[in-house]
Every structure is written in C-alpha cells, then in structure tokens.
Amino acid sequence: MAADKALTKRDEDFSAWYNEIVLRAELADHSPVRGSMVIRPWGYAIWENMQRALDQMLKDTGHENAYFPLLIPMSFIEREKAHVEGFKPELAVVTVAGGKELEEPLVVRPTSETMIYSMYARWVQSYRDLPILINQWANVIRWELRTRLFLRTTEFLWQEGHTAHATEEEAIEETLSILQIYRSFMEEWIGLPVVTGLKSDGEKFAGAEQTHTCETMMQDRKALQAGTSHHLGQNFSRQFDLRFQSEDGKEEYAWNSSWGVTTRLIGAMVMTHGDDSGIVVPPRLAPTQVVIVPIYRNDDQKPGVVRKAHELHARLQSDGVRSNVDDRDHMSPGAKFYEWERKGVPLRMEIGPRDLESGQVVLVKRVRAEDEERKAFLPEGQALAELPSWLEAVQAELFEQARSRREEHTHRGVDTWEELTEILNGPGGFVYTGWSGDPEVEERVKQETGGTLRCIPDVAFRSESPPTRCIGGGKAEMEVVWAKAY
C-alpha cells in the first residue's frame, strides 16, 4: 500500500481506518488463505512483549508452561455436550494424513480442554498431585465466516491456561485470581481500562459453569472482550475421567478452570490508542521506544550527526531504553517521521547540526500528534536522564486518556427501554441497567439494537445506587452492562 495515500480518518469511517492502519503500520497482512493473517515483525514484536509480561505474571503465581498436540480426535470434542454444540460449526478437520484417509478425523484445536484434561487424567492419582497449574502458548483455529485482522481470524495465537483442583472453592479462587492478573496486565501494559464481570448464561463459554470477562471500550464506543476466565466445574473432569483420591481416601472428580487471551489484544491496542496519524504503541510494549533521527542537509553535516545519533543510542540502550537509529540515506527526515508515527513509536529524538553545536536534542512525543507542546528542546544530558520518566508518563497518559473516554461514554442509571435502545442505536457506549436475569430480554435488546449483555459487573464497577427495575420490565436481580461489541 502506497505510503503517501492519505489515511482514512477515524471519524469518517472507523472500521476502514482500522483496516488500513493495521496494514500500513505493518502489524499484519492478509494471507492467501481466507481469514488467516500474517503477523509481521513489528506486530509480532509487540506480541512478544505482551507474552513476556503476562508469562512472567503467570510464572510468578506458580503456573508452568507445557505443550499439547494441535490435532484432537473428533470423538474428544464430541464428549462434552455444550462444548461440541459451541465449537462444531467452526472446526477445521484433517481427514487425510500420510496419504491415507484417517479412520477417525482429527480436529485442529479450537481450544484444548478435551485434550488437556484427558492427559491430566493420566497424571493425577491423589490429592497430592493437585493442583495442576499449566499454561500453553499456542495457535488455534476457529473457522469464522466474517474475519478482520487481529479481531477475528480463522487462526490466532493465544495462551490457554488449564488448571485442576481438589475443591470447587480452589477452582473458583483460581478463576478469579487469573481475572485480576488479566486486568493488571491489560491496564498496566496495554493501557486498556477494563470492566470485569460475569457473563450471562447466554454468553458464557461452551462447557463452562461460569465465564468471567474483561470488557474494554474502543474509540468507536463498541465493547471488545479482551480476555476470559472460566470456571468449568466438573463438566470436563467427568467426561475425561479426571479423578483423584482425596485426603480421606475417597475417589472424587477434579474441578477445572481455563482462561485465555489472544492476539486480539493487538487489535484492542490499535483501536484504543490509535489516531489519524497511525497506531500508538504504549512504551512498555513498544519494540522501539525511541527512534533517533539524524538530520542533515549535505555530506559535510552527515558524519557528525550520525555519529552523535549512534552515541545517544548506545547510552540509551545501556540505560535499558529500547532505542533505534534511523540512518537510512534514501529517505528524508519528514518521511521517516511519518513512518515512525504511523508505526506508533512513543518518542522521537531529532538531532541536527545546530543541535550538535548547542549540545541539545529535540524530543517529540507520539501522542497527540496535533499538539505543539509535545515537542521539547532539551540539553542532551537532561534528555537522556529524563527519557525513562517521559516514557512512563506517556504510558500513564495513554491509560488515562482511554479511561476518561470510557467514563465519558458510560451511561449509568438508564431505566427505560427507549433510552437504552436510543443510546445503543445512536452514539453507543456502555449502558448500565437493571436486569431480571431473563434471557428473553437479552434477545430483544439484540434484535432491536444489535447490542449484547457484556457482563454483570464486579463490585468495583457497579453503580453507587444499584438499579431496582429490570430494563425489560419487572424487578431487577442485578446490574448489567450493555453495548455493541466486536
């Protein structure tokens, strides 16, 4: 795609903006296989930084990684009734291997509960073998009809955690503790403010007792489900005979949890922080945090500023800052500025012949590309010293900007059907109402607005005065959040 073609603006067509910017920031590309994407080096490096952060959080809380097979016997998937109903329409199936028709078709994993709990059943004899706290980083396939880069692709990358416990309490505690890990990870690393809560039965994972979710609001005010943590009860342990001898000698079925986040988080990052100049990568995730651009008009000026640029680079790297020098010769500084703004590098450092003489550098923040205040002229030493705190400030600013945007478009205390449907069909956002628990109300909202019940929010996100009436009429049993969603 030509770099000089103007980007669609967000307020013209948010969806077109998203599709363009993902390609033009070189995060990903379409592949020759329908609905399947290539994650390009810039996008993959962001994913690696996400992985590193979350993986450490999971290891710090006692989880270990392992790897389970990609191909799962069809009969396994069919064993848990709700599970197969949910996943069967989306399966990709291997029917031929090694030149022969297989006796039993093998499913390319859409998720690994069935395979993993069948293995745990071999490994667990006694309560001493519990808990098992295993995570895997893997690819999965779900044959979706309508696909979009990162948000919904036939193949995606994710982590899926699968745990087994001796008691239901422990399994629930694990489910909730993972939800909090996800929340911290998303807020602190990706700058995504999330609402945590419980899914309604109509929206929960196929095979779960309860699904907990992290819901986040995009700039177009639509919700995006950013991660889920499921309490599976004994649904899978009963089907896969995952039993153990308890401390008092009884045979019992184990209790399971499973949880995952995917490469969709990259889409969430783009739609939360991006602007009309391109994507914005939060500093903690940025593969390059500072790009240093030497500026010169002729071959006399060049050696000095390029040398200085590399010197600054070396000093930043030894301070643990991920910097990079863009000394490509065939591009103008302006073209470089545009490229790195499009790719969302959080800070730019410019160094020209006059800066060299006066011992200063120019620092430019990526956020608020329209704002002149984002530019600062600083003595070199001060710039180097203050740079880590600039990065932290940008990280905080991105989160705060997203949080206040979410608050601005959150509607609490809505208690008429008209108001709910007007908001969902109009400006959008998160709408808090009362709900009786009746699935028919969910169905009506969906039909009239396309919106869905995103979650029954956790205490921290509930309104101060809880609603008393259900939005569909009658008494409210709980408060819920509605929104259109990705």
Added chain:
Amino acid sequence: MAADKALTKRDEDFSAWYNEIVLRAELADHSPVRGSMVIRPWGYAIWENMQRALDQMLKDTGHENAYFPLLIPMSFIEREKAHVEGFKPELAVVTVAGGKELEEPLVVRPTSETMIYSMYARWVQSYRDLPILINQWANVIRWELRTRLFLRTTEFLWQEGHTAHATEEEAIEETLSILQIYRSFMEEWIGLPVVTGLKSDGEKFAGAEQTHTCETMMQDRKALQAGTSHHLGQNFSRQFDLRFQSEDGKEEYAWNSSWGVTTRLIGAMVMTHGDDSGIVVPPRLAPTQVVIVPIYRNDDQKPGVVRKAHELHARLQSDGVRSNVDDRDHMSPGAKFYEWERKGVPLRMEIGPRDLESGQVVLVKRVRAEDEERKAFLPEGQALAELPSWLEAVQAELFEQARSRREEHTHRGVDTWEELTEILNGPGGFVYTGWSGDPEVEERVKQETGGTLRCIPDVAFRSESPPTRCIGGGKAEMEVVWAKAY
C-alpha cells in the same frame, strides 16, 4: 509409571532406556493421537531455555520474528517440484472447515517456504527492501510412520528462518553464518559437540541447492542431525515470483536461505548426557540448577533446616542461580534425591541438623552419579560463592565428556570397504573415508549397513591427510563421514 521400577540400563538396551527415561523424567508423554506427544512442564521449560538462548543469538545478528499461517493451500506445496516430492507423503490435510468441504484442500504446514516466499513477493519491490531476515517459532506436522518422543513425532516445535537477499553470495553467507550460530548454540548451551558439513545431493532438503548440517554423536554411537541450514538458490523465488528491482534498475529474482532446529534437540540432550540414573540437564538449560533438600528426622529438627533451606534459596536466587527448595513432607530425602537425579538437576544442596550447627552444606553434582568425589562438604559461605563456578564447570565437563566420546568413536583414514562396513555393522561411530561423489556408493553403503553419508565435513573437521581413494573404488573427490543415524 511407577518410580520404583528399575530403569533399563543403557548398555542393556539403549533404545528402551531412552523411551523410559523421557517418560520418567517427565519430559514428555504420549498423547491419544498416534505419534503426537505432550511436552510436559519440565521438558517445556528446557525448551524455553533453548529458545531464549537461540532467539537472542538470532536477534543479535539482525533477525526478526514473525508469524505465518498454519494452513497452506495444497497448490502452493505443489509448485516447487522437488519440494512436493519430498513432502507429499507426509502431509496432513484439512478437507473440511466450518462444516463444508473446502474447494481447495489446505495442508497443515510441514515447513513454510511456500507460504513465506509468497508473502515476501508482496513485500519486496526494490533492492532497498532486501535483505529480509525473518524467523518464526512454530509447530509443524509431518506424518511419520515410525515415531519416537522428541526424535521423530508427527507434530514438533521448531524455529524456521527464511531470508531473502539481492545476491547469491549474500544468501550463501547467511546460510553459513547461521550454521555457525547453530554450532555455537549447540556446543555452548546443550553441550553437544557437532561436526558441520554439507549434505550430499541424496540427503539434502527437498527444494534446496545445498544443505549444511550439524551432526552430533549419541552415546550409542549413532549420528543425529541436530540442525540444518539450506541455500535455496532461486528455486522458490522463481515459483513464487519473488522479484526485485536491482540497484541498476533490472528485475531480478531474490536468493533465499532457510534453516531450522527442533524439539529434537531435547532428545539429543538426553541421549548425549543421560546415564543409568536418568537424564542430565546442562546447567545453562536447567529450569532448576540447584535443588535444595532439607533433611530432618523429626518435627523438632524440621523448622530450622527448612528455614535455612529457604534462606539459601533466596540468596542463590539473588545471585541469579535458578534454585528450588524441595520441602515436600510426604517424601523421604532419598526419594527426593532419586527424583531430581532422574530429572537431571545439575546440583543438589543438602542441609541437615548437623550441617546447620557446623555452618556447612553438602553439595552433590549430578554428573557421574557413581563417583564419590562428586560430593563436597563446604562452609555455607564458600558453597554460595563457588556455586556459579561449579555450574560452569559442570557445563564444561558435559561438553568435554561428549567430545572425547565422539573422538574415541571416530574412525579416520578408513580406506577399505570391509573396514567401513565392519565398523558400521559392528561398534558404530563416525567413519571418515574418501568419496568420488557417486550416489551409487551411498546406496550400497545403505544397503549393506543401514548407514548413511552424514556430511562432507567442513575444513575444521577434515582429516589432516585427506583420503585419495573413494571407498567405493576409484579416485576420491572429497572426504565424507558415514554413520548410522536417527
């Protein structure tokens, strides 16, 4: 598998020993899908340490990671003639997805040249877009008939690097520089001494111009191909139209290299360093480098030694040593010793009530489990201070042990057919002879001994006086290495 059943000894049945020890060290397990394995947390943590080390070496030399789709259109695989001939018999094929028969079957990648070079063709216009130096960590499927854990499985994990260059020289330079990275990685991290060299045309990668290999010798004197680096010429760029405009304005096809190592390296580690007590993990790869076992006979003794064990653990961790305290209450110290020896933890630290009083600890090396000298009683401070150098010494010892074993079973200057076949059919090992380049000689060796031409060794590994006669008769054009192989 019961922990108390005696392990098969290596000299009774090396193959049975291997199969048992992989399971009993909890590196991996068989899965319900034929030929497919589960990599358990202990095995996966070793793989993660391998990944981290190699990934850093690749990034330090300018390579970036990315991710390409799992499923590849059948027509892509069929485009490069030698490639499809090599891979077609091993393909797993998705024919149904989303409930429908696919118009074109999709192959689960056995390797990604076709997909990746088709994408590079979209990204490359001019010589300025080259080189592309991309690596991916991924799973692949090759439907093998005879499988063994880690060594040959229908699904395995690997990294596959794919590069594109403007000139043949650059592509060859890349192929060779990766070979040296592999060699350093294997020697310095896994303690695998390797012979590098070129594959004969009969043994090269399907679709390559030249395949370079790292060959290493297992304890049963069989060779194991531990990693390969291919010069692909323009074979794929021509099929996938990967062209660029050169500096002087001409349209040219790019030159490619591809290279990979797999989870097979874990099998190589086991068969190189393992002994009759279990596996031995080189310290740099060990998830736990030092296991600390508190020893106590009663509840009075327990709190003091357990507290001291955790104190030592904290101090080791702050020194960057990966330590662990095994304070499980239901197991005897002896049972713990056996378990960690089976799992190959390089060092054990024991702390009992008397040690506590006298301020000493007991350090026990995993290597040479039969040797009393491996045990040392040291003052606590000295033990902590010397521990990192003990670990480095063990690392070096493992490599040296494997290297001298290889030398012992390397036969140079062999120039009669009888001698070659007697060694290959008898004690085994690496046999160096002259070769004319005639593939019929390879075929005869294979038929009479089951051995194969492992490589045409690089200069560093050639004999001082090069052979003049081909082992099959006539003049030698080069020196080659023969061995039976995994």
